Amino acid sequence: MAIVPLLDHNTIVLVRQFRQPAGRVLLEIPAGTLEKGEEPDDCARREVEEEIGYAPGLLTEMFHSYLAPGYSTEMLHTFLAEDLRKTEVNRDTDEFLEIVTVSLEDAVRMIDTGEIVDAKSICGILLASRLYKECK
């Protein structure tokens, strides 16, 4: 489950965190794991609130994707979260996240420069960027 949270048509909220398997700090879109019996959109709503402290007024599934279909069954649903209302960051105690707000153009630029190297985030940012370019 991943979320592209947009504050407005051109501002995205990202999270920066140390990723043990990668051995480095990564800048990503918020993401989390479905709890047993939880619906994907309920999970997305919960994760947006837990990770960045916003409640989404509008939640739309953008796309789903297989991360490593050669060896993993994992399929990731990615939602667009809009009409965000500030609540409070209600984070799991084992999570240390820095919240980073950038324009969509800057996020795309950070893909080009290699500052964003997480596959789900690259997909989400590029698709959101296309969506809003087409709407302009």
Added chain:
Amino acid sequence: MAIVPLLDHNTIVLVRQFRQPAGRVLLEIPAGTLEKGEEPDDCARREVEEEIGYAPGLLTEMFHSYLAPGYSTEMLHTFLAEDLRKTEVNRDTDEFLEIVTVSLEDAVRMIDTGEIVDAKSICGILLASRLYKECK
């Protein structure tokens, strides 16, 4: 290791194959695994030839990405392969691939319609599409 093989500035070669973990047939960019001691660009060259039967004249690393940095160390290098010269498909006997040639615009459309749902392919196609749009 993944490859975006372009026949010209607007034509991409994809592979369609049954993916056991996903339990379905997926349309993807060609990809493979580094052999012991192999350099990433040598692997990319070998995989393009093995999977789609072309030798790339020009090979450029486009980006690298973590597929699942929350639990996996895997980092995927993705190359742009251009100036393709037809050789013969020299496939591992356990691979059953169908080669599919489409325009970059159609590949992007297939992401929008959910016909392409593999994360590395979504990243590679959208980045190649931006690259060539900007050059036009």
